[in-house]
Amino acid sequence: MKAETWIFLITTIFLALVSPAYWFITGDWTGTSALVMTTLLTLMVAIYLGFHASRMEPRPEDRKDGEIAEGAGELGFFPPYSWWPLWCAAVLGVMVFATAFGAWWLFIMGAAGGVLTLSGWIFEYYRGEHAH
Template sequence: MKAEAWLFGVTTAFVAVVAPAYWFLAEDPTGTSALVMTALLTAMITLYLGFHASKMDPRPEDRKEGEIAEGAGELGFFPPYSWWPLWCALALGVIVYGTALAAWWLVIIGFTLGAVVLCGFVFEYYRGEHAH
C-alpha cells in the first residue's frame, strides 16, 4: 500500500499548494473551500494507507525486487452481475421525485418499494442462481 499512500500524498501536497494560490488569484470562497476540503480528505486517506502499509508485509508491487509472478493467484470475491442496484436507484428516484413535488403519497410508495428492493439486494446471495 505504500505506492497508494505516495500517490495520495503527492495529490495532497499538490492541492495544498493550489488552494492558497487559487484564493489569491480568484478570491472565490466556494472553490477555495472545496480545494481545502479536498486536501484534507486526501490527507486523511494518505494517513490511513500509510498507517496500514507500515503494519502489513510488503506486497510484490511495494518491493523493488518484486516479480509479476508473485502477485498471481486468487484476488478475492467479485460479485456477478445484478439487477438490484437498478431497482434501488429507481426506488430512490421515486422518493426524490415525490419529495420535489411534495406528493407525500409518492414518497410513501417509494419507501415501500425501496424496502422491498433493498431486502432483495441484501439477500441476493441467499437464494436463486448465486446462492451460497
C-alpha cells in the same frame, strides 16, 4: 501500499498549494471550500494507507526483488452482475422526486419500494442463481 500512499501525499501537497492560490486569484468561497475539503480527504486517505502499509507485509509489487509470479492466485470475491442497484436507484429517484414536489404519498410508496429493493440487493446471494 507505499506507492499508493505516496500518490495521495503528492496529491495532498498539490491541492494544499492550489487551494490558497485559487482563493487569491478568484475570491470564490465555494471553489475554495471544495478544494480544501478535497485536500483533507486526500490527506485522510494517505494517512490511512500509510498506517496500514506500515503494519502489513510488503506485497510483491512493493518490494524491489518482487516477482510477477508471487502475485498470482486468487485476488478476492468479485460479485457477478446484479439488477438490484438499478431498482434501488430508481426508487431513490422516485423518493427525491416526491420530496421535490411535496407528494408525501409518493414518498411513502417509494420508501416501501426501497425496503423491497434494498432487501433484494442484500439477500441476492442467499437465493436464486447466485446462492452460496
